[in-house]
Amino acid sequence: GAGVSQTPSNKVTEKGKYVELRCDPISGHTALYWYRQSLGQGPEFLIYFQGTGAADDSGLPNDRFFAVRPEGSVSTLKIQRTERGDSAVYLCASSLKGTSGFYNEQFFGPGTRLTVL
Amino acid sequence: DAKTTQPPSMDCAEGRAANLPCNHSTISGNEYVYWYRQIHSQGPQYIIHGLKNNETNEMASLIITEDRKSSTLILPHATLRDTAVYYCIVRFRSGNTGKLIFGQGTTLQVKP
Numbered sequence: 001g002a003g004v005s006q007t008p009s010n011k012v013t014e015k016g017k018y019v020e021l022r023c024d025p026i027s028g029h030t031a032l033y034w035y036r037q038s039l040g041q042g043p044e045f046l047i048y049f050q051g052t053g054a055a056d057d058s059g060l061p062n063d064r065f066f067a068v069r070p071e072g073s074v075s076t077l078k079i080q081r082t083e084r085g086d087s088a089v090y091l092c093a094s095s096l097k098g099t100s101g102f103y104n105e106q107f108f109g110p111g112t113r114l115t116v117l
Numbered sequence: 118d119a120k121t122t123q124p125p126s127m128d129c130a131e132g133r134a135a136n137l138p139c140n141h142s143t144i145s146g147n148e149y150v151y152w153y154r155q156i157h158s159q160g161p162q163y164i165i166h167g168l169k170n171n172e173t174n175e176m177a178s179l180i181i182t183e184d185r186k187s188s189t190l191i192l193p194h195a196t197l198r199d200t201a202v203y204y205c206i207v208r209f210r211s212g213n214t215g216k217l218i219f220g221q222g223t224t225l226q227v228k229p
Contacts, residue, residue, distance in 0.1 A: 004160070031215055033215070033216060033217075035217075035219075041221070042202075042204060042219030042220055042221055042222055043161065043217070043219045044219070045216040045217065045218065048214050048215065048216055055213060055214060056213060056214035056216060058214075059216070091160050091161070093160070093161075095215065097215065101211045102210045102211050103210055103211065103215030105151075105163035105166070106161075106163065106215070106217065107163070108159075108160030108161045108162065109160050110158075110159060110160055111160055
């Protein structure tokens with residue numbers, strides 16, 4: 001079956017512009033995560049959705065970053081007034097959360113490489 | 118979540134076993150040990166997880182010490198395709214968030 005997909009694969013923008021990054025999780029996965037990965041570093045957690053609601057947004061660096069998941073499937077990460085420091089690979093992952101309340105393994109997409117000039 | 122310590126890099130000969138260590142001395146009783154890997158230009162991929170017993174699946178084996186303060190991921194017959202960054206992560210399996218906290222990982226280079 002299809003895995004997690006992310007669009008676009010690459011995005012180049014200018015400082016100060018607004019960008020939207022899209023994630024299509026695996027069908028039926030209720031949990032969705034966004035991570036950011038800078039060059040040479042491990043992925044850094046940004047936000048976690050369980051269904052439509054953001055259950056944990058403790059990783060969002062500031063109020064320029066916002067994410068939505070209005071119907072509990074596709075999610076969009078939105079970045080306002082982009083800065084050069086926002087340049088990174090943005091990764092999306094999805095997983096099942098079982099009826100026992102246990103989190104299952106996360107399946108990651110290929111990422112969107114964002115470059116802010 | 119507990120912090121993990123891994124060597125920054127390791128080499129392994131193709132066809133030999135790769136043994137990747139991880140220290141997690143502050144792990145709590147309900148935290149699991151997870152391993153993910155990231156091949157160049159791809160998203161991370163789940164490998165295996167365990168609580169206290171040794172685990173094996175089609176990809177790897179996970180050996181956890183009796184005091185749970187360290188573990189070893191074993192790739193029994195490493196291939197060139199196993200060249201990747203390997204991340205050891207400890208976290209609870211339930212709670213308010215399932216987020217993963219990645220460290221720097223170990224870059225495994227499998228050589229022919």
